[in-house]
Amino acid sequence: MLFLDNLTNLLQPFLNNLLALMKDAPVIVVVMAFFLSWVGCWLPVAVTLLRLLHWQPLKPLQPQQKLPLIVSLYLLAPLMIWGVMGLTNSSIGNYGFTANFTLLSSLALGFGLGLLSIAVLYIFQFWLGWCDWEKSNIQQLPARFLPILLIALLVGGIEELVFRGFLLTELEREYPLWLAAVISSLIFAGLHLVWEQRETIPQLPGLWLLGMMLVLARISDRGNLGIAWGLHSALVWAIATIDTAQLITYTGTVSEWWTGKNKKPLAGVAGIVCVVVTGLILWLLSSST
Structure with a gap:
């Protein structure tokens, strides 16, 4: 608990600054930050899956190799949307899901x-x-x-x-x-x-x-x-x-x-x-x- 409290105190100024930046940032910055974060979080998962699927570099992905990559990428999307909502004080209803x-x-x-x-x-x-x-x-x-x-x-x-x-x-x-x-x-x-x-x-x-x-x-x-x-x-x-x-x-x-x-x-x-x-x-x- 002490470690988590110290980590939270350490990250709090960064999170506050990030929140202020996102609120005032042009929409193109918010959009780019979303897609870059989404891909960045997915890349370690993708690399692990490619190793498990025995993919060889420079060879095209087969359908049975591509499907797990797509599913893993898409399963991350709701988490990224949830993160954006926290930063922008938005809600899932604003994005059309009720x-x-x-x-x-x-x-x-x-x-x-x-x-x-x-x-x-x-x-x-x-x-x-x-x-x-x-x-x-x-x-x-x-x-x-x-x-x-x-x-x-x-x-x-x-x-x-x-x-x-x-x-x-x-x-x-x-x-x-x-x-x-x-x-x-x-x-x-x-x-x-x-x-x-x-x-x-x-x-x-x-x-x-x-x-x-x-x-x-x-x-x-x-x-x-x-x-x-x-x-x-x-x-x-x-x-x-x-x-x-x-x-x-x-x-x-x-x-x-x-x-x-x-x-x-x-x-x-x-x-x-x-x-x-x-x-x-x-x-x-x-x-x-």
Whole structure:
């Protein structure tokens, strides 16, 4: 106890100065401090995991190696958000998360809208003869359903808390909403390059539009993140399930720039149109509330 008391007394002036600095700092400093702290805290965990997973330098990460890294990074995010809230006297409610039934109902609404948008996307591609359904792979779905769903809910929830919750809210302190949305969506798209560059570069415009659509989702939910979380999670779950189970094969009748470069919907015209149409639905929803 004496050691802890001495350590607290030693750190107290530093913490007080840091708190004063964060309160008066430009929003860009707060944002940079958050992301640098997040990565800095995660790096020791990442190094340990890479050793346990027998990763060899200069070799690309395999999916089974990448997943533990992503999960560990995302599990740290709530702790970092909690630290920011302590420094800025904010609350989780300010960032769009409210622990009540409304959040769950909005989550379900967003999830349903996400599944509907993906279903319409592929139905039109089937109708146009751009892709075929691999019925023989349906038997893989039961084993993959729950794990992918849980990961999708984690990824969707954490990314919405960070980008449409913390980042958008902090940027709105100094910028109008439209500019805060543009900047947060650019950061959201750009940070996807951390995990994969070759496949992500063609997706950057689509990822930016996805970020803007998810901002609309928060607006339509009166500042809450339920719809955005559900929508984001549904898109991740549906696309990841289709990809891992190889449920879709493309016929090659049109360029992959229409269906999606490297089989990624956001890297093609069809996927971008899907995002734009879903955004229009959210805009109409926000206009009616």
